[in-house]
Amino acid sequence: MARGWSGTIVHDGIVYVGTVDGRVVAVNSSTQSQQWSYSIDPPATIYTTPLVNGDLVYIGTYSGQVYALTIIEGTDRWVYPRSGSIGSIVGSPVIANETIYVSSSDGMLYALDTKYGDFKWKSEPLANKLWTSPTVTGDTLYASTFDGNIYAVSAETGTLLDWAFESEAGFASTPVIYEDIIYVGSFDRHLYAVEIGSDTPMWKFPEEKPADNWFWAAPIVNEGIVYAGCLDGRVYVIDAESGEELWQFESSDTQGKLVPIVSSPVLMDNLLIVVDESGAVYVFDLSTELEDEAVPLKAISIGDDVDVKSSFCAQEGLVYIRDEDNWIHVVDIDKGEVSWKVSLTVEE
Amino acid sequence: MSFIEVWNLIIANPVLNVLVALSHILGGSFGFAIIVLTVIVRLVSWPLTRRQLKSSKAMQDMQPKIQELQKKYGKNQKKLQQEMMKLYREAGVNPLGCIWPMLIQFPMWIALYQAIMSALATTPESLLGLAHRLYSWDIVSQAIPLSSKFLWLDLGQPDPYFILAIIVGGTMWVQQKMIQAPSVDPRQASTSRMMMLMMPIMFGFLTLMFPSGLALYWAVSNVIGIITQYFFTGGWGYLKFRSPFQSTQ
Numbered sequence: 001m002a003r004g005w006s007g008t009i010v011h012d013g014i015v016y017v018g019t020v021d022g023r024v025v026a027v028n029s030s031t032q033s034q035q036w037s038y039s040i041d042p043p044a045t046i047y048t049t050p051l052v053n054g055d056l057v058y059i060g061t062y063s064g065q066v067y068a069l070t071i072i073e074g075t076d077r078w079v080y081p082r083s084g085s086i087g088s089i090v091g092s093p094v095i096a097n098e099t100i101y102v103s104s105s106d107g108m109l110y111a112l113d114t115k116y117g118d119f120k121w122k123s124e125p126l127a128n129k130l131w132t133s134p135t136v137t138g139d140t141l142y143a144s145t146f147d148g149n150i151y152a153v154s155a156e157t158g159t160l161l162d163w164a165f166e167s168e169a170g171f172a173s174t175p176v177i178y179e180d181i182i183y184v185g186s187f188d189r190h191l192y193a194v195e196i197g198s199d200t201p202m203w204k205f206p207e208e209k210p211a212d213n214w215f216w217a218a219p220i221v222n223e224g225i226v227y228a229g230c231l232d233g234r235v236y237v238i239d240a241e242s243g244e245e246l247w248q249f250e251s252s253d254t255q256g257k258l259v260p261i262v263s264s265p266v267l268m269d270n271l272l273i274v275v276d277e278s279g280a281v282y283v284f285d286l287s288t289e290l291e292d293e294a295v296p297l298k299a300i301s302i303g304d305d306v307d308v309k310s311s312f313c314a315q316e317g318l319v320y321i322r323d324e325d326n327w328i329h330v331v332d333i334d335k336g337e338v339s340w341k342v343s344l345t346v347e348e
Numbered sequence: 349m350s351f352i353e354v355w356n357l358i359i360a361n362p363v364l365n366v367l368v369a370l371s372h373i374l375g376g377s378f379g380f381a382i383i384v385l386t387v388i389v390r391l392v393s394w395p396l397t398r399r400q401l402k403s404s405k406a407m408q409d410m411q412p413k414i415q416e417l418q419k420k421y422g423k424n425q426k427k428l429q430q431e432m433m434k435l436y437r438e439a440g441v442n443p444l445g446c447i448w449p450m451l452i453q454f455p456m457w458i459a460l461y462q463a464i465m466s467a468l469a470t471t472p473e474s475l476l477g478l479a480h481r482l483y484s485w486d487i488v489s490q491a492i493p494l495s496s497k498f499l500w501l502d503l504g505q506p507d508p509y510f511i512l513a514i515i516v517g518g519t520m521w522v523q524q525k526m527i528q529a530p531s532v533d534p535r536q537a538s539t540s541r542m543m544m545l546m547m548p549i550m551f552g553f554l555t556l557m558f559p560s561g562l563a564l565y566w567a568v569s570n571v572i573g574i575i576t577q578y579f580f581t582g583g584w585g586y587l588k589f590r591s592p593f594q595s596t597q
Contacts, residue, residue: 001471001473002471002472002473003473005472047472090472128495128497131472131475146493147493168490169489169490169492170492170493187489187490187492187493188486188489188490189484189489210484210486210489212484213479213480214479214489216476216479231479231480260479260480262476309476
């Protein structure tokens with residue numbers, strides 16, 4: 001059953017998130033209470049993480065619509081399409097050049113005007129369905145597909161560009177671009193680095209024996225280092241240039257069983273923050289030298305029987321995590337504990 | 349270990365992984381993978397099917413005697429049952445022998461239904477859930493995600509054109525008709541006729557509700573059943589049978 005796993009975003013002290021009952025909610029982090037709540041009608045499942053741009057917050061729904069809501073009052077400024085729907089939206093939309101780019105389950109990319117939601121273009125079908133987010137760099141949009149292709153599309157017109165990369169295995173994660181290299185996780189349990197314009201991967205990680213599960217979450221890349229969470233319960237830290245493993249961390253529960261990492265890691269200053277599916281938050285100090293079997297600076301649990309599949313965000317020492325029971329947990333890294341939490345469920 | 353964990357470990361996950369692996373071997377066609385899996389299941393369950401067919405054949409051979417008993421004791425049901433059981437015992441036939449292959453197939457249907465829904469990953473949750481159920485075979489990871497398209501069908505959805513429902517219902521009727529002995533007792537004959545129609549109609553109806561991948565399994569399984577029955581019992585059995593009165597005339 002589709003329940004959704006919308007992630008959190010914080011902007012000017014307000015946390016925006018989609019809920020399991022099809023609402024977009026703004027929570028004031030000072031008062032720890034809901035500032036507004038917008039109910040999508042008819043109720044829709046939400047997998048995308050809200051996106052703030054100017055005075056609007058954008059969200060895509062599984063029912064195939066994009067909403068632009070005002071950040072102050074949570075009223076809708078525009079909805080695309082105004083009637084009907086495009087295919088289900090699972091990957092979070094991205095914004096660049098006053099355009100919001102949306103990937104859809106009808107296999108196409110859509111470009112809409114951020115201000116009025118006007119249709120700009122749609123690409124030709126790139127796959128049976130697109131569940132990952134596109135990535136924009138310059139005037140090109142890159143989309144990875146489940147059938148193992150990476151396509152380059154003109155951000156201006158939506159036309160397919162000459163270069164495309166084809167792999168035998170499908171790509172599970174959203175592509176990430178760093179210095180003209182695309183990093184993307186695959187269903188064949190490898191992470192690929194592909195130089196834009198090249199037909200062969202620069203490297204794949206692990207080089208020989210694959211990991212124990214998929215690289216589902218998009219990796220992050222910073223200062224020449226790739227941080228990749230894997231469903232096998234490990235975070236792999238890899239040299240972006242050579243593909244060599246620098247160190248890894250195993251996220252295990254009290255019984256020693258590895259816990260999958262579904263959400264992408266997040267960087268905050270010199271800290272690498274990893275949250276596993278059971279809601280364990282691991283904080284690594286990247287300014288210290290970390291080696292294999294790295295020990296986290298902090299390990300904080302947000303509770304028992306917690307299920308985290310959403311993306312999370314971190315700002316000013318706080319980590320904002322939404323669980324599948326519709327709670328937002330705010331973790332204070334300095335204190336090493338949950339600072340506050342709020343339920344997004346509407347009291348009947 | 350809970351029942352669900354045991355179920356997944358010994359039935360659901362093996363079925364799922366074999367299906368996914370077959371799909372890769374067969375050029376990414378999930379539909380062909382279901383067909384091949386059906387053949388494998390029918391091969392594995394052949395000893396049971398053989399017993400069932402032997403039992404059906406024996407029942408077929410015993411029909412003249414059964415009809416004689418029905419004529420003789422038609423008004424005394426209790427006595428008729430006793431005499432028939434005696435006849436079965438003497439011939440070493442278990443009239444319920446044909447039920448077991450059917451019962452054995454139930455877990456397979458459930459496992460297959462789960463495997464189809466899981467493998468086709470119709471929702472993001474089911475795709476993510478699939479990650480924890482797949483074996484670490486290269487052949488499996490290279491096959492993911494699967495395409496649900498096969499002929500005119502979306503294997504994760506019911507057939508919108510009713511074609512599969514007609515095929516499933518029709519083949520099931522033929523298969524039953526081939527082994528269902530007619531009865532001279534009008535009441536029994538009427539019940540048999542009703543049952544003969546009930547099952548195909550029910551499965552035809554189920555085909556309209558369940559994913560067409562599962563209905564494809566039923567259809568192929570029925571066709572294999574018809575073929576094996578044809579060769580094992582030496583023909584179309586009672587399919588050509590018109591009425592008990594015609595045969596006695």
